Amino acid sequence: MxxxxxxxxxxxxxxxxxxxxxxxxxxxxxxxLGMVASVPMVLGARHAKASAADDYDYVIIGAGSAGCALAAKLAEDPSKNILVIEAGPADTHQAIHIPVAFPQLFKTPFDWDYTSTPQQGLADNTVYIPRGRVYGGSSSINAMIYMRGHPSNYDDWASENPGWSYKELLPYFIRGEDNSRGESPVHGVGGPLSVIDQRDPNPLSTAMVAAAGEQGYPLNADFNSGNQEGFGLYQVTQKDGMRASAAGAYLYPALERDNVTIQGESLVHNLIMENGRCTGVRFESGGSIHQVQASQEVILSAGAIGSPQILMLSGIGARKDLEALGISVVRDLPGVGQNLQDHAMVPVAHECTQPVTLAAAETPEQAELFKQGMGLLTSNIGEAGGFLKLDPEATAPELQFHFAPNYFIADGAGNPEGHGFTLMPGIVGTRSAGSVRLTSSNPHAKPAIDPAILKDDHDLEVMVEGIKIARNILKGPALDEYRGAEYMPGDAVRTDDEIRDYIRNNTQTIYHPVGTCKMGPDGMSVVDSKLRVHGVRGLRVADASIMPRIINGNTNATCMVIGEKCADLIREHA
Ligand SMILES: Cc1cc2nc3c(=O)[nH]c(=O)nc-3n(C[C@H](O)[C@H](O)[C@H](O)COP(=O)(O)OP(=O)(O)OC[C@H]3O[C@@H](n4cnc5c(N)ncnc54)[C@H](O)[C@@H]3O)c2cc1C
Structure with a gap:
């Protein structure tokens, strides 16, 4: 500088x-000022120094997508005092705010940086599982695609969980957004979360969508209209070409009120339990242990990995697993940490014959363009995509595609030099489910995460079809002027067996773990339809972990809705 x-x-x-x-x-x-590389900033410092008092009405664990939305909604009642405890720091890093830079946050202090157990469905390969560890949680490091899932997902949840149907949740999606397309029966304006059409989509992304049309696939101008099928450009959670996270949408405005405090850089160890009631939280900050009381409730919003981990560390989980680690059992709930589901995708990549890809993003010219909220730095990488049904009788699509106007191999870590583009077919109606288990009673120890990627043969076969469709789309004439040689899978991969082998060795997740504290009435569920932990008073869970089944599509918007709805459920009984 x-x-x-x-x-x-x-x-x-x-x-x-x-x-x-x-x-x-x-x-x-x-x-x-041209500081588009990794320059630490003081952003958020105004709010980062809060020091927690001892007593609050509500204590929320985790300032992620759901936790921020929940805090903001609870704070609307000025008589209630709310504390949010977050392991990560304020969102002070520039790469959080410059959309194209999100992979630069992988394996940094803003990421919990998990690795799965060896995956049976992937020839014992492991997968990388990034999770945000910062104000905004995973919404501060995600790819910004705004997606609500398929209506049938929520109707499916509602079959056992009253209040969670698509019809009942749609008003939350609409109220939550400030959509650049304006108001309509399915979209809203004036809500906290800015949702926009990409300001400067890459010519490769529009060419891929055109190519999909040329190859006979339907097009879709709005994946959130209730109909997901077809190809198009994704809408993104951005404002003026910069990231719009749950921290920006909900947390910072809430912190302007007097009744919300954030306790950052503080790792929750466990819940304080007294006679079957959760009365507070124990956490580590600045090298020492602190505890706070919650006179009304504690709400776990630590995400699909963090929430079951904290429950188990607190003695709520499968008795035999807890006892094996020497943890006293408060409540034998065998479903805690089970039912882990995620989406998976695999790259079909081509060399690009023109220098238009994101490989050209970090130049002074692009920094200039970014000043106007334009140019390659505003790209969310997953700019375009689509959904397809393989079985015409299926209620919802089984496949989702993500298109990146650059290479995106092995979570971006395996990208070669030069210009390329990647279409990634992925399974969304996954039938595989795994688990999160403690490896130790030490809250610093990473849990064992088994997302069971492609464990079910059906999921593998869907991916095989996905590769064939992706190859077909990339042959579309609209891409003729850009298409170089196929880089991956490459010419050597032709037969179904070769494709299966390729998939097992090159699949990654789409970063959507859910389901580990599932909502429902059965013996393996963890919370009821009001998000209260079964058999424990004063404790709810509100985040991706409560989804009984993974939704069809990217999970961020739904997590915010879960946070907002939790606030309503709490207020119903307050
Ligand atoms: C790289 C990436 C790309 C993605 N892309 C998209 C996308 O384009 N579109 C989309 O819709 N979704 C996307 N997602 C998924 C989406 O962002 C998540 O599903 C969503 O943010 C999860 O919300 P949550 O509230 O469940 O958890 P999180 O947002 O992960 O929040 C959990 C919070 O709890 C904190 N926490 C955990 N444990 C503790 C503890 N012990 N003590 C204190 N704090 C703790 C964490 O630090 C974190 O801040 C992506 C995710 C990732 C990681």
Missing amino acids: TNKNKKMSAQLEEQFESGRLSRRGFIRAMAA
């Missing part, structure tokens, strides 16, 4: 901290 830039950035920090410059204005001005 030049001395002049240093001075200007110090001035901007001072203006931001004194409240004279908005959060968004600050990020943009810093980007305008």
Whole structure:
């Protein structure tokens, strides 16, 4: 950084901290200084220093997609005091806000950086499982695709969980968004979460959509209209070309109120239980252990890995597993950590003959364009895609495709040099389910995560069809001017057996783990339809873990709705 830039950035920090410059204005001005690489910033410092008192009405564990939405909604009642405890720091890193940079956050301190157990369905390969560890949780490191899932997903949940049908949740989706397309029966304006059409989609993304049409697949201008089938550009959770996370949408506005406190960089160890009631939370901060009381309720929003982990560390889980680790059993709930489901995808990549891909994103010209919220830096990478049914009788599509106008191999870590593009077929109606298990009673120990990717043969066969369809789409004439040689799977992979082998060795997740504290009435469910933990008073779970079945599509928007709905359920009984 030049001395002049240093001075200007110090001035901007001072203006931001004194409240004279908005959060968004600050990020943009810093980007305008050309600081588009990994430059740590002071963003969020105004709120990061809160020190928790001892007593709150509600204590929320985890400032992720659901936790931020829940905190904001509970805070609307000024008589209630709310504490949010978050393991990660404020979202001060520039790569969080510059959309194309999200893979740069992988395996950094903003990521829990999990690796699965060897996957039986993937020839014993493991998969990488990133999870946000920062204000905003995974919504601060995700790919920003705005997707609600298929209506039938929620009707399926509602068959055992009153109140969770599509018709009942649609108003939450509509109220939650500020959609650039304006108001309609399925979209809303004025909500906290900015949802926009991409400001500057890559020509490769529009060419892929055209190619899908040319090859006979339907097109879809709005995947959130209730009909998912077809190909198109994804809408994204961005504002002015920058990331819109749950922290920006819900947490920071809530922190402007007097009744919300965030306790960042604090790892929750366990829940405090007294006579079958959860009365508080024990956490580690600054090297020592603290505890806070919740006079009303504690709500776990630590995500599909964190929530079951904390429950088990607190003695709520399968008796034999807990006893084996020397943890005293508070409640024998065998479903805790079970039913882990995720989506999986596999790359079909081509070399690109023109220098239009995201490989050209980090240049001074692109930094200039970013000042106007345009250019390659605004790309969410997964710009386009679509959904297809293989079985015409199926209620919902089994396949979702993600298209990146660059290479996206092995979570981006295996990208070769040069220009390329990637279409990734993925399974969404997965039939496989795995588990999250403790490996130790130490809260710092990573749990054993088995998402059981493609364990069910049906899931593998869906992926085989997905590869064939992706190859067919990429032959479409609209891509003629860009298409180079197929880089992966490559010419050597032709027969179904070769494709199966390729899939087992090159599949990654789509980063959507859910279901580990499933909602339902049966013996393997963890929470009831009001999100209350079975058999424990004063404790709810609200995050991706409560989904009884994974939804068809990307999971962020649904997690925010779960947070908002949880606030309503709490208020019903308050
Ligand atoms: C790389 C990536 C890309 C993705 N892309 C998309 C996409 O494009 N579109 C989409 O819709 N979805 C996407 N997702 C998925 C989506 O972001 C998640 O499903 C969603 O954010 C999960 O919300 P949550 O509230 O369940 O958990 P999270 O948002 O993960 O929040 C959990 C929070 O709890 C905190 N926590 C956990 N344990 C503890 C503890 N012991 N003590 C204190 N705090 C704790 C965590 O640090 C975290 O902040 C993506 C996810 C990732 C990781």
